[in-house]
Amino acid sequence: MPLKRTSIARRLLLIATLWIAGTLCTTGWLLDTLFGRHVDRTYITELDRDLTSLAAALEWRRDGQLELTRQPADPRFELPYSGAYWQASAGAQTLRSRSLWDVDIPSAVQRQVGLGDADVRRGPRDQSLLVKSRRLQLAGGDAFVDITVALDRTELRQAKRSFRHLLWLSLGVLGLGILGAVWAQIRFGLAPLARLREAVARLQAGREPTLTGHWPTEVQPLVDEIHLLLRRNHEAVERSRRQAADLAHAVKTPLAILANDAATLPAPAAQRVSQQLDAMRQQVDRHLARARAAGAGARGGNAVAIRPAVAELVRALQRLHADKPIAVDIDGQGAFAGDRQDLVEMLGNLLDNAWQWARGRIQVTLVPDTNPGTHPDTEARTVAIRVEDDGPGMPDSAMAQAVERFARLDEAADGSGLGLAIVREVTALYDGTFELGKSPLGGLAVTLRLPAASEAG
Amino acid sequence: MRILLVEDESTLAAQLHQALTQAGYAVDHAADGIDAAHLGAEHPYDTVVLDLGLPRLDGLTVLKRWRQAGNDVPVLILTARDSWVEKVEGIDAGADDYLTKPFRTEELLARIRALIRRSAGRTAPTLACGPVLLAPGSGQVSVHGAPVTLTAHELKVLDYLMHHQGTIVSKTTLTEHIYAQDFDRDSNTIEVFVGRLRRKLGVDVIETVRGLGYRMRPPAEGPGAPDTPDAPCR
Numbered sequence: 001m002p003l004k005r006t007s008i009a010r011r012l013l014l015i016a017t018l019w020i021a022g023t024l025c026t027t028g029w030l031l032d033t034l035f036g037r038h039v040d041r042t043y044i045t046e047l048d049r050d051l052t053s054l055a056a057a058l059e060w061r062r063d064g065q066l067e068l069t070r071q072p073a074d075p076r077f078e079l080p081y082s083g084a085y086w087q088a089s090a091g092a093q094t095l096r097s098r099s100l101w102d103v104d105i106p107s108a109v110q111r112q113v114g115l116g117d118a119d120v121r122r123g124p125r126d127q128s129l130l131v132k133s134r135r136l137q138l139a140g141g142d143a144f145v146d147i148t149v150a151l152d153r154t155e156l157r158q159a160k161r162s163f164r165h166l167l168w169l170s171l172g173v174l175g176l177g178i179l180g181a182v183w184a185q186i187r188f189g190l191a192p193l194a195r196l197r198e199a200v201a202r203l204q205a206g207r208e209p210t211l212t213g214h215w216p217t218e219v220q221p222l223v224d225e226i227h228l229l230l231r232r233n234h235e236a237v238e239r240s241r242r243q244a245a246d247l248a249h250a251v252k253t254p255l256a257i258l259a260n261d262a263a264t265l266p267a268p269a270a271q272r273v274s275q276q277l278d279a280m281r282q283q284v285d286r287h288l289a290r291a292r293a294a295g296a297g298a299r300g301g302n303a304v305a306i307r308p309a310v311a312e313l314v315r316a317l318q319r320l321h322a323d324k325p326i327a328v329d330i331d332g333q334g335a336f337a338g339d340r341q342d343l344v345e346m347l348g349n350l351l352d353n354a355w356q357w358a359r360g361r362i363q364v365t366l367v368p369d370t371n372p373g374t375h376p377d378t379e380a381r382t383v384a385i386r387v388e389d390d391g392p393g394m395p396d397s398a399m400a401q402a403v404e405r406f407a408r409l410d411e412a413a414d415g416s417g418l419g420l421a422i423v424r425e426v427t428a429l430y431d432g433t434f435e436l437g438k439s440p441l442g443g444l445a446v447t448l449r450l451p452a453a454s455e456a457g
Numbered sequence: 458m459r460i461l462l463v464e465d466e467s468t469l470a471a472q473l474h475q476a477l478t479q480a481g482y483a484v485d486h487a488a489d490g491i492d493a494a495h496l497g498a499e500h501p502y503d504t505v506v507l508d509l510g511l512p513r514l515d516g517l518t519v520l521k522r523w524r525q526a527g528n529d530v531p532v533l534i535l536t537a538r539d540s541w542v543e544k545v546e547g548i549d550a551g552a553d554d555y556l557t558k559p560f561r562t563e564e565l566l567a568r569i570r571a572l573i574r575r576s577a578g579r580t581a582p583t584l585a586c587g588p589v590l591l592a593p594g595s596g597q598v599s600v601h602g603a604p605v606t607l608t609a610h611e612l613k614v615l616d617y618l619m620h621h622q623g624t625i626v627s628k629t630t631l632t633e634h635i636y637a638q639d640f641d642r643d644s645n646t647i648e649v650f651v652g653r654l655r656r657k658l659g660v661d662v663i664e665t666v667r668g669l670g671y672r673m674r675p676p677a678e679g680p681g682a683p684d685t686p687d688a689p690c691r
Contacts, residue, residue, distance in 0.1 A: 245538065249510055252537035253466050255559035260472040263562060281559050285539065292540060313541065316548040320555055322575055341542045348541025 008193070009186050016182040024171045035163050040130075043156055044118045047132040050074070050149045054086055055134070058095075060141040066090055072097075081125055083152025090145040100124070105131060105148050120153070128153045192219045200226070204337070209302075237294040237339070244291040251284055282418050289422040293429055294339035303453030304336045304343050306385060310364050313348050317355055326358050332366035334383035337453035338430055346426050349419035350387040350446055357391030357443055364388075368452055382432070383452035388439035399436045420446070458503040458573055458616060459483040459634045463493040463519070464535070465511050473506065476562045481596055481612055482569075483637040490514025497523050501633050502530050504572050506565070509536040509547070517550045524551035531572040535560065570594055577620040584619040586662050587675035591619050600658050607657060610635065614650045618663065618673040627670035 053072055061067045066088060071077070076084035077097040087105050088095045096102065101124075109119045113130065123129035129150040138145055196219055199211045210230075211223050255277060262273035307330055314328045328351075336343045354362045367384040394402065402420070423446070424434045432450040439445035460482045464470040470486055477484045485500065487493035490511040497505055497519070509516035520532055532554075534547045539557040547555050553575075554568050570593050574582065584591040588601045596612055598605045607615065613635040618626060628647045636642050651671060655663055664672045 248539065249537040252539075252558040253469055257466070257469050257472060259559050260469070260476070260562055277559065288539070312545055312549075316545045319548050319553060320544070322553070323571060323580075341540065344541045344545065348544065 009190055012186045013179075013183060016186075017179060020175050020178050020182075024175045028167055028171050031167055032160075032164055035167075036160055039156055039159055040113055040118075043130050043151060043153075044113070044132060047118065047130065047149045047151060050086065051132060051134050051147055054088065054147050054149065055136060055138075058088055058138055058145060058147070060138055064141075066093055066095055066138075066145065068095055081127075083127060083154065085123070085129070085150040087148045088145055089148075090141075090143050105129070105150050121150070123150060123152070128157075130156065192216045196223070203230075241292050241294075241341075244288050247291075248284070248288050252281075255281060255284070285418060286422060286425075289345065290425055293342050293345065293426045302338060302340065304338065304340045306334045306336055306343065306347075306366050306383065309340070309344050309347055310351070313344065313351050317351055321355055324355070326355055326360060326362055328362045328364065330364045330366070332368070334366040334368045334385070335453040336383060337451040342426050342429070343450075346423045346448065347385070347387075349423045350385075350448075353419050353446075354387050354389040354391075354444070357393075358389035359391055359443075361390045361441060362387065363439070363441060369449070381452045382449045385448045385450065386445055388441050388445040389443035390439070390441040391443035393438055393443040394436065402436060423448070458613070458620075459485070459500070459637065460569065461485050461487065461493070461496055461500070461502045461505040461530075463487045463490075463505065463511065463516065464508045465489060466508075473562075473565075476566070477506075477569075480566050480569075481609060481616065483613070483635055483640070485638045488512075490516065490519050494519045494522055496638070497530065498526060498528065500638065501630070503576070503634060504569050505530055505532045506569070507532050507534050507552070509534060509538055509543075517547065520547075520550045520552060531576045533565075533568055533572060535565065567594065573620065579620070584616075584622075586619055586622050586673055588660055589619070589658055589662055591615060598658075600660060605657050607654070610646075611650050611654050611657070614647065615654055618671060622673040625666050625669050625672045630670070 050072060054068075057068050057070050057072070059067050059069050068088075072086070074084055076082040077086060077099050079099055080101045082099045084097070085100045085105055086097045087100065094104070096104075103124050106121050106123065108121060109131075110121055110128075112119050118130055118132045121129050121131050130153050131148060131150045133146060133148040135144050135146050137143070192215060195213070196211070196215070199208070199213065202208045203211060211226060215223050259274060259277050262270050262277060264270075265273060310328075310330050314330075318325070351362065351364075363386075365384075365386040365388075367386070369382045369384055427434045427448055427450065430450050432448055435447040435449075437445040437447065458481070460477055462470065462473055462477065462484055464473060464486070465488050467488070470488065474484050474486055482503075485496055485502070487496050491513045493505075493507070493511065493516075494514060496502075507516050507520060511519070516534065516536070520534075523530065523532075532552045534552045534555045535558065536543075536547070536555075537558045538547075544555050553572055556565060556568060570582070574580070574593070582592070582594070584593065590599045591597075593616060596607075598607055598612070598615065614631060617631060617634050631647050632642050651663060651665075655661075661676045662673055664674060666672055
């Protein structure tokens with residue numbers, strides 16, 4: 001199941017991405033800050049130690065000069081611009097580490113660090129220094145001595161940077177991992193919906209009459225609802241068919257009576273009335289045929305084998321046209337995904353029309369037309385039903401007219417045209433196609449393309 | 458020829474009764490399924506015109522009962538049920554033809570004629586026996602091409618005999634097929650009709666088989682039809 005198809009999956013994934021990103025960013029910031037503070041604290045402790053040992057090494061000489069009695073242990077204080085500096089000043093005199101090379105540690109503070117214990121200053125050669133100062137009185141003198149120790153922050157910053165690097169990398173990997181897990185969870189969680197969709201597709205294609213299988217409690221109500229709808233739909237079709245039949249009976253018998261009475265009228269009136277009655281009869285027939293047609297809406301798990309339906313109709317037509325024996329050949333196999341009565345109605349009209357025109361032969365060809373690629377998962381396919389006769393056929397112009405005439409309901413078609421018009425309308429209910437053409441046998445070839453069920457019979 | 462008309466709608470039934478009678482048929486009428494089943498089983502009809510939506514017993518059930526009992530009377534279903542599923546159902550129940558309402562009376566009469574003709578094993582619409590020709594639709598009779606005028610009853614007798622030519626038809630059978638059920642029958646009148654027919658036709662086509670009945674067949678030698686002395690019965 002591709003993710004972008006279902007918006008539920010996309011929504012869940014989007015929400016998950018947002019909260020994962022939020023959580024990981026907060027965690028990263030927190031860890032980064034804590035580590036930064038820890039590193040700062042470590043360096044400040046080192047500065048503290050240096051300060052203490054300097055203070056211990058400073059003394060007032062008898063001449064009132066400040067003197068460093070022993071050099072600090074760290075050799076960096078001896079190396080020029082090494083990054084480690086100290087400076088002690090009292091009044092006008094200042095002692096510096098050799099590394100400072102006669103430059104003062106600048107007094108301009110860039111920012112405070114570690115609760116004000118230390119600060120950051122710009123040092124020589126653009127070094128960023130961590131600086132700690134202390135003012136104290138040495139034994140043997142009243143004057144205050146300001147001792148300042150500074151360390152280059154390059155190392156400190158490097159430590160922080162490499163930590164940050166590692167931190168965000170691992171958080172990124174963690175985030176992706178969680179996202180993957182969420183995706184798997186969504187897929188697993190939504191799997192019943194995908195299954196439902198496939199079951200509905202099978203239902204549509206007429207391979208199953210109901211949504212079979214076990215469903216999670218969240219999906220079961222939906223499945224129940226679908227079943228209920230199917231049943232209601234079926235009942236509605238049945239009801240409308242019953243009503244159509246009732247109406248047929250209620251209207252047609254009076255029409256027959258009127259037609260019989262009309263025959264006793266004087267000639268012009270009789271003709272007029274009988275023409276009008278014919279028009280009424282055709283309208284009634286056509287509308288009843290439409291009312292009866294279940295159409296695609298009732299397509300609930302019906303796979304109707306076409307061949308037996310043709311055979312059954314041929315048997316009936318042979319009896320109905322006992323004076324006109326016709327050889328009917330049926331080729332191919334196929335099943336129609338739809339209502340059986342609709343199929344029989346379409347085939348009946350087609351065959352009856354062919355029978356009226358045929359000289360001696362009717363050919364019925366069934367061609368299941370697999371069309372993979374359009375809807376691979378629903379297996380939407382069509383079946384072509386072609387009915388040909390060896391009669392005189394229809395000129396091209398008449399064919400175009402016929403198709404146009406079928407499209408308009410108001411215009412009364414003649415007896416055979418009415419049958420084809422009904423076929424065309426029922427075909428349209430199934431989103432099928434209806435084509436008129438010339439048959440190699442010489443007569444008319446009518447081709448229907450209707451939704452196919454996979455189960456061929 | 459005798460027809461059973463099964464139709465519950467009284468106006469239509471009256472119209473059909475009249476049209477069929479005018480066309481020369483003896484007509485019995487049943488207005489519900491039970492009556493229809495009974496009449497069809499009791500009397501030798503030449504055709505039944507059967508409505509399907511009947512009170513008491515459905516037309517299809519009536520038809521199936523007759524067929525199960527071995528009654529192969531030609532049945533034309535005349536109904537408002539016009540879907541192909543219903544047509545197939547009707548034919549499968551044993552109907553020989555299916556006509557939907559509304560219909561033209563001429564169409565119904567033509568189909569009844571065709572049914573009777575087929576059940577008698579004939580294919581041509583015009584019946585011929587030697588020089589005698591009969592067009593069942595119009596009721597026109599001619600001998601050697603010259604039209605002959607017959608009364609309604611004479612025509613009925615000739616029609617039945619011509620449909621069943623070559624076989625012996627008893628007077629009782631003739632009576633049963635030319636009179637409706639409620640008609641006051643007298644088999645002696647059959648002899649009168651046959652006598653008149655022989656006179657009017659002027660050729661020897663109706664043979665009396667002593668003790669059994671009548672048989673219609675082409676004249677052995679054709680005094681009036683030298684070109685077709687042995688014209689077969691068609």
